[in-house]
Amino acid sequence: MSSDEQREHAAETAGTESGVDTAGSGAGAGTTSRSSADSDAHTTTSAATGAEAPLVSVQNLEKYFWENDSLLDRLLGGEPVAVRAVDGVSFDIYEGETLGLVGESGCGKSTTGETLLRLQEPTGGRVEFGGENVYEMDNGAVTDFRQSAQVVFQDPFSSLDPRMTIGDIVQQPLDIHDVGTTDERRARVRDLLERVGLSTDQLDRYPHEFSGGQRQRIGIARALALEPEFLVLDEPTSALDVSVQAQVLNLLEDLQDEFDLTYLLISHDLSVIRHICDRVAVMYLGEIVEIGPVEELFDDPKHPYTKALLESVPRATTEERERDRETLAGDVPSPRDPPSGCRFRTRCPMVIPPEDLQIEQETFREIMTARERIENRDISLETVGGEQIEFEDGSVPSADVPAFVDLLHERLFDEPLPGRHREVVDEALAELADSDWEAAESTLRMEYESVCERENPGLGEGAHPVACHLYGEAGTGENAIDPDTWS
Template sequence: MSKSEPLLRVTDLEKYYYENDTLIDSLLGNEAQSVKAVDGVSFEVQEGETLGLVGESGCGKSTTSETVLRLREATGGTVEFDGENVFEMDKAELKAFRRNAQIVFQDPFSSLDPRMTIGEIVTESLRIHGIADREERQVRAAELLERVGLSASQIDRYPHEFSGGQRQRIGIARAIALDPEFIVLDEPVSALDVSVQAQVLNLLGDLQDEFGLTYLFVAHDLSVVRHISDRVAVMYLGEIVETGPVDEIFENPQHPYTQALLESVPRPSVEEYGRRGDVLEGDVPSPRNPPSGCRFHTRCPYATEACKAESPPAHEHGPQHEATCFRLDGDHDYWESEPLSHAEESVAEETVAQGDD
């Protein structure tokens, strides 16, 4: 792979779930519906960097990350890892891909098998790939536990004997056991206490420096994202609405949704509110029936009829900084269009009560 080429390239990724599409539903006359969890997502991750993927719960962040790793089969689009199309890999190629691409799951309690010892959990991938014998794997497990801040003497204990932060360290040790190039971090600190979050984030940063790791960091906590990310992609209702360097996104956000997300972050002083945009109101529309045009128009304070009619193109605001909003490109149709009255517009759409994040 050329150094100028990204390690991971995602293009027009789609993941739909279908309802009422069985034979019985057909006989009963139930109309099939698609839930567009991920709808046309594109981004790149350069070798050695951390891309933060952020958005509200239910926007499709975790579904995107799992589909990228082929833990879920995609509906459409492509994912290229080190120049190879992941979706076209056969069984042997996919197994080799999994040595280079790992994941740390959000829930440190359900992601570890309670019937396995910590040593067995950490070395399971080594066993599956036929790496080393049993004794060598035990030595490797002890080294990994020490590296993530645990004791090698704990190798024969079971997950229930550890705290949440310790369990997440075990999940990280499992993820780096095969010396991967790329790791998906799916909300790895959201279930942890604040003090423990900082320790785990520092550990992830140290491991990245030591092993040259590349991260896709999925989160909804913006302060965490700013601490660890090099670039940020902001996701709303299955689509990416803004991408850019982390400081640009936080200091100069362009999309109204990004501005509203940043405005919702708690601050020590009341005077600091209102600097970036309006506080976000309303519920996320259902991915079963997403709004026409710009999907954010039902909640956007700047929306016009033009926003309702068609999807805005990506507009480049600066180096590697893009946002999809008509307000940014001086589109004539947008400025001539009448403001959209949200009070008059129907808001009876089904909202996401429990989104597939």
């Protein structure tokens, strides 16, 4: 979404009530974790038991962006290509709670937030707010929804119009929705600025005259102008200094407690998620892979991707100096062509081998990584062997094939594979000596195809569901690894 679009949507969909004491959330304020009473007051119990209907219900939400879909592409016979930014996401948010949405950059978090607010039109799925389908609302109902559901954007520098004073910025949603008289609107703006920790004598100043943290406070005041029930916080502190992050987070918590706000907090910062959220949804490549209460998810993560995310967090203690961190193989796949089955299986350290195959988990992971490189044509065959082996017209001379296979094996594997696995893999590598990628793929697929690539595991139900075959029927097989053995 461009800067101008952010400002336009913010003006239409901005919100707050009056009356919050920001003492303790100004300069120098430190972060404080939620008390157990706060957590109990939010969704932890109601969400787990289903004792009440959710305020926001997202069901199989999809948002695709299309490439090669212009008129010229169609005239030339090009096929549209879907970029699956959000692909079948489901979760509920209960009144008064904060749900965190976490994952690597590019996994679809911000697109999810924008689409559920109808800032972007969905490709499929359903979003209910207060029991009403957001995507079936007429213009009048959408206007009411805009007052009840607001957004705070990630970048406080581009989401504020530099040509408007901050007083006009905060007042704009009140003008658009025709709330109160001119004097009442101006009084509301002054009150809002005070409540977010700014002075009323700054009304006529422009955004460039403020620091990043102050600009984000202005964005929060604008979002609260229409007294919303629900806020999407799209990485609200990622562009700020660490000390300022603490102040803004404390301010958001104060506002939530005072006005019974409900938050969807989008972030890649796990410390922020743990500090402010009641529950957490973990997202990978357009899909939700795990949802659970925040302390339970941090203390006992289920999905291998969640474990890897938590493993990547730096530990600020001397006891962690010798910690041997586990790392993930490979790169994040493209949403243009996501993997079949479980989308995390191309990098998963616990991918399940075929039932009748005798193989160590680490060996199977290495073979799966090599398979991915072959399927993605991510191997430079011409450079294997350097000047020792000629590679002309897409093939290696028959006499050099054994040497080519040995050198390529050394490139792909840290250690030689044992017994039968060495034979199968070398047979596939020999096919590459003739640049026959399809034959190499077929040889490896016949021997090593996993349930993880055939079937996409559903998220399931309950208070802490996880989308992973390790927790289903496939996880009870002889070759399935114990999820608790990797952390």
